[in-house]
Amino acid sequence: MKILLSNAVVAHGAFHHWMTRDMRALGHEVALIDPDELCEQFGIELYRRVLLQRIAAERPDMLLLYPPYDLLRPQDAQKIHDMGTVTVGFAYDDPIFLPSYLRKPGDFELICSQFQKVYDVYVTTSRAIEREASSRGISHIRHIRWACNTPAPLGDRPRDLPVVVIGAPYPRRVKMVKHLKDRGIKPVVFGAEGWKMFADVADCYQGMLTRPGMFEMYRRAQIAIAPADWESTYTPMVKLRTLEIACMGAFQLCETCEDLADYYVDGEEIVSYQDWDQLADLIKQYGADAKRREEIGRAGHEATKKNHVWTVRWSEIEQLARPVMAKFAENQSTPARRDDHLPHELGLSACAGHYEKLGDTNTALIAVDEWLTLNPNYYTALLAKGRLCLAEKKFPEAERSFRAALEVADDLCPRGVDSTVTQRKLGPRLGLGKVFPGIFPRAVEAYCHLLILYATTDREEDAERLMSQLAGIGQDVLFISIVSMIAEQNIEQVIGPKYLARFVEIVISLEPIVWAGERSRHLAHFWMLRGQALAAMGRRDEGRECLQFALTKSPYPNVEQQIRTGLAQLGIR
Numbered sequence: 001m002k003i004l005l006s007n008a009v010v011a012h013g014a015f016h017h018w019m020t021r022d023m024r025a026l027g028h029e030v031a032l033i034d035p036d037e038l039c040e041q042f043g044i045e046l047y048r049r050v051l052l053q054r055i056a057a058e059r060p061d062m063l064l065l066y067p068p069y070d071l072l073r074p075q076d077a078q079k080i081h082d083m084g085t086v087t088v089g090f091a092y093d094d095p096i097f098l099p100s101y102l103r104k105p106g107d108f109e110l111i112c113s114q115f116q117k118v119y120d121v122y123v124t125t126s127r128a129i130e131r132e133a134s135s136r137g138i139s140h141i142r143h144i145r146w147a148c149n150t151p152a153p154l155g156d157r158p159r160d161l162p163v164v165v166i167g168a169p170y171p172r173r174v175k176m177v178k179h180l181k182d183r184g185i186k187p188v189v190f191g192a193e194g195w196k197m198f199a200d201v202a203d204c205y206q207g208m209l210t211r212p213g214m215f216e217m218y219r220r221a222q223i224a225i226a227p228a229d230w231e232s233t234y235t236p237m238v239k240l241r242t243l244e245i246a247c248m249g250a251f252q253l254c255e256t257c258e259d260l261a262d263y264y265v266d267g268e269e270i271v272s273y274q275d276w277d278q279l280a281d282l283i284k285q286y287g288a289d290a291k292r293r294e295e296i297g298r299a300g301h302e303a304t305k306k307n308h309v310w311t312v313r314w315s316e317i318e319q320l321a322r323p324v325m326a327k328f329a330e331n332q333s334t335p336a337r338r339d340d341h342l343p344h345e346l347g348l349s350a351c352a353g354h355y356e357k358l359g360d361t362n363t364a365l366i367a368v369d370e371w372l373t374l375n376p377n378y379y380t381a382l383l384a385k386g387r388l389c390l391a392e393k394k395f396p397e398a399e400r401s402f403r404a405a406l407e408v409a410d411d412l413c414p415r416g417v418d419s420t421v422t423q424r425k426l427g428p429r430l431g432l433g434k435v436f437p438g439i440f441p442r443a444v445e446a447y448c449h450l451l452i453l454y455a456t457t458d459r460e461e462d463a464e465r466l467m468s469q470l471a472g473i474g475q476d477v478l479f480i481s482i483v484s485m486i487a488e489q490n491i492e493q494v495i496g497p498k499y500l501a502r503f504v505e506i507v508i509s510l511e512p513i514v515w516a517g518e519r520s521r522h523l524a525h526f527w528m529l530r531g532q533a534l535a536a537m538g539r540r541d542e543g544r545e546c547l548q549f550a551l552t553k554s555p556y557p558n559v560e561q562q563i564r565t566g567l568a569q570l571g572i573r
Contacts, residue, residue, distance in 0.1 A: 001318075004060040004085075006051075006070050007032045015064060015090075017211060018240060021149045022310035031058065035071060042349045043380035044071050044442070045412075049342050052076065055083050056336030061325055067091040067115060067122065073412075074117035081120075084332030086324045088317060089119035092146065094126035095237035096230045100476065100513045102132070112138050120324040123317060126237065127259050142320065145262050146240055147313035151247035151305055154298065157219065159250070163187040163283055164221035165204075166214055167241075169194040171232045171521055171554065176225075176276055177201045183280035187225065190217060197557045218248035222293060223283055228255040232520040238263060243308055246270070246300040251293035253282055263308060269300040341374050348374075352384055361388045377408045383445055390449060395457055402446045402453070409443040447481045452491075455499035463499065467506060479512040479519070486529065492536075501533035524555030528563050535570060544570050 003023065005015040016032055023030050033054055038047040048071065055063065063080060065072065067089040072080075077087050101108045112133055115122055123144035124130060133141035163180070165187045167173060177187055178200045188206055189195055190213075195205035209217060218224055224245045229235055236257035245252045246264070254260060256272040264270040271286070273279040286293050306312075352367035365388050371381045386401030447470055454463040470478040482503045485491060492500050504526050512519060531546030547570070550563050 001062065002029045002058070002060040003031070003062045003064055004055065004058065005030060005032050006035055006063065006065045015066070018148045018244075019310045022147075023314065025150075026311060026314060031060070035069075039071070041353065042346055045378065045380050046342075046346060046349055047071065048073075048076055049339055050346075052079055052336075053339055053342060055080055055085050059083060059332050060085050062086045062088055062321060065089050065119070067119065067124075068093075068097065070118075072118050074114070077118045077120075081328050082331055082334060083336050084328045084330070084334065086120045086321050086328060087118060088121040088321055089115065089123065090144070090317070091122065091124040091126070091129075092240070093230075093237075094124045094129040095235050098126070098129055098132070101129075103474075103513050108132060109136060109138070112136075112141060116140050121317065121320045123320070125259070127262070128236070144316055145259075145308060145313065146238060146243055147308050147310045148240065148243045148247060148304070150309045150311055151301065154249040154301055159220055159222045161188050161217065161220045161222060162287060163223045163225065164190070164217055164250075165225050166190045166209065166217060167227075168192050169198065170229060172229050172234070173227060174198050174201055176227060176279075177204055179276040180280055180283070183277075185280055185283050188217075190214070199557055215244065215248055218245050218250045221245075221248075221250040222290070223286060224250040224252050225279070226252055226254040228257045231518060242270070243304055246297075246304040246308075249297045249301040251286060251297040252300060253279060253286075255279075264300055264303055267296075269296060269303045271296065345371060345374060349380070352388075356384070356388060361391050364388050365392075377404075379405050379408050379412060379442065382408070383449075386446070387449055390453055390456075395453060398453055399450070402450050405446045406443055409446065412442040444477055444481050444484075447477075448484045451481065451503070452485055452495060455495035455503075463502075475510045476512040479507060479510045482507050483518070492529075492533065497533040497536035501530050501537065504530040504533065524550045524553035524563070525559050527553060528555070528559060528566065531563075532566055535566070540570055544572060548572075 005020070007014045007016045020030050020032075033051060035047055035051075038050055042050075061084075063085050065087060068091070070089070072087070080087055101111050121142075122140055123142045125144060125146050127143055130141050130143040133139075163185060165173070165177060166189075168191050174195070177189060178198075180187055181201065181204070187204055189201065189204040190206055190209045192208065193205075196202050226239065226242045226245060228237055228239070230237075234255075236259075238254075238257060238259045242252065242254055242260075242263065246269075252270045254264075254270050254272050256274055260266070260270070260272060266272050271282060273282055286296075348367045348371040352364045352371065355361070355364040355367070365385065368381055368385045368388060372378065372385065375381060382401050382405035386398045386405060389395075389398035389401060447466065450466055451463055454460075454466065467478060467482075470481055485495075486500065486503060486507070488494075495503075507519075508523070508526050508530065510519070527546050527550035531543045531550060533543075534540075534546060535543030537543075544567065547563050547566050551560065555563060
């Protein structure tokens with residue numbers, strides 16, 4: 001079988017890293033296309049067109065996608081079918097998005113119906129979402145368990161790291177490590193450098209790891225901890241990380257969740273914990289019992305090798321996909337429509353993005369105008385022109401471009417399917433199709449820049465009217481529209497303290513679902529920004545109160561320092 005993987009090359013959880021070797025061992029021909037890189041360079045619409053031309057050239061039997069991040073629309077899926085390719089969605093983050101899907105009556109059914117139009121086969125690692133679907137009579141959502149490449153033999157190398165934690169420094173994880181330290185346990189921590197910002201746990205941090213380095217640390221671990229979380233929120237989900245730890249034979253303490261029993265026998269192949277006190281007790285218990293740790297770690301390794309590798313799991317997907325493949329097989333030889341302007345538009349997109357990042361808006365506008373000559377109603381190009389005109393203070397022309405982008409935005413994608421690609425720190429992200437993580441209408445990009453324009457030109461009523469409109473769409477949409485704006489460097493110099501104070505006031509008042517973790521992580525920062533803005537407006541007492549309140553919201557160390565500096569400037573020590 002010829003399989004095209006929609007694969008983020010940089011993201012360590014991507015298909016290529018955890019399934020390709022086994023798939024090729026089964027005799028399948030596997031190729032990759034990276035939506036993240038293509039979207040970051042050219043925008044989402046051009047990525048879709050590149051994908052369609054790639055399928056036209058290679059004619060894979062299957063396109064394997066990862067909902068809800070794949071960016072396809074029903075019309076794109078139909079074009080893929082017309083070329084004889086089946087679309088398969090392997091969803092592994094459904095527990096993160098499920099609260100958002102269930103927020104309003106009818107949303108879940110709508111989103112599932114949209115998924116059905118894009119994926120011929122939809123499998124999910126979440127039993128909860130399958131259960132929600134089944135209770136509503138939705139039958140195309142199928143449960144599947146995680147799988148990974150077949151692990152190598154363990155050997156007998158010694159383990160010299162007593163307790164290992166690997167992952168991002170989400171506040172919940174930082175609190176977990178601090179709790180363990182308070183109980184006399186000092187884990188070895190690897191992950192992003194943000195760990196160094198927290199004085200209480202910075203001495204545990206040992207640096208970033210490559211993917212091979214991560215496996216080496218798990219191989220050396222006597223005890224590995226696998227929390228069930230996302231951002232700052234407990235999220236009841238089994239992650240690939242649990243299988244990766246088991247592949248290295250490490251004794252694993254895994255935070256309990258519903259699906260864990262689908263994979264391992266608790267107490268025999270892994271050990272679960274309910275809370276951090278129990279976690280500390282279990283570390284001490286098993287830390288003193290090397291023989292039992294080794295037995296459980298090896299049992300987890302054997303269970304993974306026997307039950308949770310792609311040489312075993314792939315047959316489940318293939319069984320679901322084969323009938324659809326037979327249905328589309330005759331389309332494999334159908335000539336595909338050529339996209340004659342695609343190479344030209346890719347070049348113009350790259351040119352405009354390059355010069356925009358350099359700050360040469362005049363040259364970038366030349367490329368964008370030529371692009372719009374080829375494709376006058378192209379959302380990405382219209383958005384880019386609005387952004388460039390805004391930078392040049394051509395406010396009427398910028399507003400016309402943003403509004404023109406909004407007029408064509410309805411065709412971008414259904415709300416439930418058109419999520420955006422994962423954001424990574426690759427330098428300035430100004431160019432053509434700036435993207436945000438999460439599930440939001442693509443129009444949020446134009447909304448964000450319209451808010452900047454209204455603030456810059458002191459159009460208070462227009463700003464308030466737009467925010468009310470966004471609140472009607474959903475609190476997550478309003479939240480990310482504003483946060484994306486205030487996260488820009490030196491934004492206070494662009495929009496002024498009056499609008500910064502107002503925008504932050506709105507953010508603080510919101511209760512987003514998908515972005516709840518981000519709100520919790522940065523609440524102290526938001527209060528600090530509001531305090532600074534109010535003080536800059538001459539409302540010193542209100543500004544002081546905001547800054548003092550920010551100190552009660554567990555600020556990051558660098559934010560705490562900024563808060564105290566702000567208070568000192570107001571004469572408060």
